[in-house]
Amino acid sequence: MPTDKNIDLTISDGHASAPPKAAKKILDVAYDLFYRRGIRAIGVDEIVKRAGVTKPSLYRSFPSKDELAASYLRQYDLEYWERFDEAVAAHPGDPRAQLKAFLTRIGKRTQVADYRGCGMTNAAVEYPDHSHPARVVSEANKQELRRRLRAMAVAMGAQDPDTLGDGLLLLIEGAYISGQLFGLGGPAQSVARNADLLIEASLKK
Amino acid sequence: MPTDKNIDLTISDGHASAPPKAAKKILDVAYDLFYRRGIRAIGVDEIVKRAGVTKPSLYRSFPSKDELAASYLRQYDLEYWERFDEAVAAHPGDPRAQLKAFLTRIGKRTQVADYRGCGMTNAAVEYPDHSHPARVVSEANKQELRRRLRAMAVAMGAQDPDTLGDGLLLLIEGAYISGQLFGLGGPAQSVARNADLLIEASLKK
DNA sequence: AGGTATACGTACCGATCGGTAACATTGTCA
């Protein structure tokens, strides 16, 4: 059940009514630390220290560390679909090109030292318990990803759209993980090419 | 550098010289708990409690919790290649069938509630620091996996063996991750079929 | 039986974990 504590994450754009400034700083810092080093690895003390605030401030805006982690992932979710929709908007009516754009971008992102993969995926690994607030957000994100990929497989005219959509999801998740496992020059750089091969092999003849 | 503390993990087969029995119990329990719930999530107290031993016993056999985690992964590594080699041995001289057997097995393993994916992959997510003892084992395991998959891609006569090998690795990692993300009925069940499609599309004509 | 090495248990360490109580300070708008 959602509390009413941390819902006002409206961006303070200059002069509008935007009281809670500490909450944003906390969430920004938590976002960065949780993503780069892992949720379990980061204590609330380090978050408040780096954010230049104090612990009571954190707990006035967020009911618990677990809920702060969930808020981090909700923010991650927003930005995730922003990137996804960008790739989609770049190639209207051409799902195959949309996918290629999205995957090319992922492949590039993985080719950097200390790449940390997908925050959603990582959170699910850290919290196997399905009832954990962070994992709930993560699973919802992945369900939506699966739904979109399958829909695109239909739009591409695949022989077996569900299988192709799922195959693309496997490639994407594999890119997230192997990106952080292998670093530069790893298998993730080939995700777009492999996806294209898989698509080609999955279309109706 | 390897210490000489935890090297005698020889199985005590009845009457041979096998003094340290506590070490095996500890490693067995740690294996189960680390895999199912995560390394960071499990404290040494719970391990010794479930193993029916005491904490000093743990630290006589393992220099630290981090090294215990590394030992867990070394054991995991052994069993991993056992399964891999089983699939290989089942189809001598037929890498495509070997792969299919291996992937079918993975696909089946993922289709169970509370599937927890690959212990190696999970450990790497939990410990982004490349110098962490557990991660060192994990990365070595994945490098070896990549090497084998690329070699099999060569043996299958792929047009671009490195790309195919890496594509297969992406599918496998994707299966591990999405297996624990989606549970029953998830995308991981299609890993073998998608791999076969990808192979088909990657062979020389 | 006695000595000796090896394994094990009790009790404890300082540090850090997530979280809170009570109160002082600030900034904002009417």
Place this chain on the structure above:
DNA sequence: TGACAATGTTACCGATCGGTACGTATACCT
């Protein structure tokens, strides 16, 4: 100027973290 909301300050809580000093039991060999 007053009122209110947001933030800061200080100090604290019990629980758990990884790790250890030190005494006790057990097994083996002579």
